[in-house]
Amino acid sequence: MVLTPQRRGMSVKAAASTSPAGTGLPIDLRGKKAFIAGVADDQGFGWAIAKQLAEAGAEISLGVWVPALNIFESNYRRGKFDENRKLANGGLMEFAHIYPMDAVFDSPADVPEDIASNKRYAGNKGWTVSETADKVAADVGKIDILVHSLANGPEVQKPLLETSRRGYLAALSASSYSLISMVQRFGPLMNPGGAVVSLTYNASNLVIPGYGGGMSTAKAALESDTRVLAYEAGRKYHVRVNTISAGPLGSRAAKAIGFIDDMIRYSYENAPIQKELSAYEVGAAAAFLCSPLASAVTGHVMFVDNGLNTMGLALDSKTLDRSE
Numbered sequence: 001m002v003l004t005p006q007r008r009g010m011s012v013k014a015a016a017s018t019s020p021a022g023t024g025l026p027i028d029l030r031g032k033k034a035f036i037a038g039v040a041d042d043q044g045f046g047w048a049i050a051k052q053l054a055e056a057g058a059e060i061s062l063g064v065w066v067p068a069l070n071i072f073e074s075n076y077r078r079g080k081f082d083e084n085r086k087l088a089n090g091g092l093m094e095f096a097h098i099y100p101m102d103a104v105f106d107s108p109a110d111v112p113e114d115i116a117s118n119k120r121y122a123g124n125k126g127w128t129v130s131e132t133a134d135k136v137a138a139d140v141g142k143i144d145i146l147v148h149s150l151a152n153g154p155e156v157q158k159p160l161l162e163t164s165r166r167g168y169l170a171a172l173s174a175s176s177y178s179l180i181s182m183v184q185r186f187g188p189l190m191n192p193g194g195a196v197v198s199l200t201y202n203a204s205n206l207v208i209p210g211y212g213g214g215m216s217t218a219k220a221a222l223e224s225d226t227r228v229l230a231y232e233a234g235r236k237y238h239v240r241v242n243t244i245s246a247g248p249l250g251s252r253a254a255k256a257i258g259f260i261d262d263m264i265r266y267s268y269e270n271a272p273i274q275k276e277l278s279a280y281e282v283g284a285a286a287a288f289l290c291s292p293l294a295s296a297v298t299g300h301v302m303f304v305d306n307g308l309n310t311m312g313l314a315l316d317s318k319t320l321d322r323s324e
């Protein structure tokens with residue numbers, strides 16, 4: 001039996017949208033302030049999230065990995081990103097502040113001498129996570145949205161069986177603990193009702209040969225930590241913590257892993273929705289998760305992958321070929 005609103009005991013009027021005619025159900029982030037870590041060009045998820053948050057009216061500040069900052073700022077100044085900065089209202093996305101940041105170091109005492117004196121770092125000051133949070137507190141004040149869109153695994157191309165302890169721990173430090181560190185330091189700056197979003201990958205649950213070096217473990221840790229942080233930061237700061245499990249995208253980081261074009265083709269051939277994933281689709285999902293529309297959503301791993309995670313059979317597998 002189909003349950004019409006009347007059968008469920010609801011009035012038809014109550015079942016209809018409560019929005020005034022013509023206003024729809026907008027994601028309105030005007031007046032909200034976002035800090036996004038993990039943008040160094042206009043090709044990755046961090047940029048796309050920034051763009052969608054800006055479309056919704058949020059003010060955006062960035063944390064850019066220290067070694068990538070110079071090239072990012074010079075490309076930005078030279079207008080290399082202008083095409084992708086265009087907003088629907090005709091303006092260009094602006095960044096309120098751009099900070100150097102390295103999410104592997106929590107405070108100056110953690111920085112080893114070889115990094116401190118490295119010429120890519122030495123020209124910048126105050127880029128550990130706690131110092132960056134202090135700068136954001138001084139310049140921006142309270143924030144509403146915290147985005148973690150970064151990962152790094154120096155041995156990502158090595159199978160787990162060949163991964164060193166050092167490489168494994170480096171992957172976890174850069175790709176998982178960095179979220180904990182950011183929530184520790186930025187949590188106190190967040191307004192109640194705020195939201196934290198990170199990016200994960202389904203190699204946490206399923207074996208994806210080629211995604212090595214402990215990166216699969218790092219994503220599993222990130223997802224588990226999302227649930228625990230959702231509880232702890234939910235109680236302590238009244239913020240929500242979610243992660244988006246994204247499908248394959250040909251970002252700079254993904255190209256460095258080496259098989260991203262195969263993964264994009266694989267997804268196209270095998271996912272329920274046959275199209276290439278756009279980073280902006282992930283940006284839109286992040287904007288939803290950061291908005292009051294998702295006020296009861298926390299501790300959640302949200303797949304934005306054209307549905308690839310649901311498939312248990314590779315439709316393009318040679319073993320399914322019955323033609324002979």
Ligand SMILES: NC(=O)c1ccc[n+]([C@@H]2O[C@H](COP(=O)([O-])OP(=O)(O)OC[C@H]3O[C@@H](n4cnc5c(N)ncnc54)[C@H](O)[C@@H]3O)[C@@H](O)[C@H]2O)c1
Pocket residue numbers: 037038039040041043044045046064065066068101102103104148149150151152174199200201202245246247248249250251252253254
């Ligand atoms: N591209 C994909 O197919 C894919 C799929 C699922 C999840 N993800 C995840 O999305 C997130 C963003 O990656 P992306 O693919 O958009 O690539 P990207 O290259 O645009 O982003 C990665 C960013 O991490 C930054 N970074 C690296 N080490 C850092 C550090 N120590 N401190 C601060 N920043 C650091 C880099 O500078 C870069 O800006 C990552 O968590 C990644 O694992 C990517």
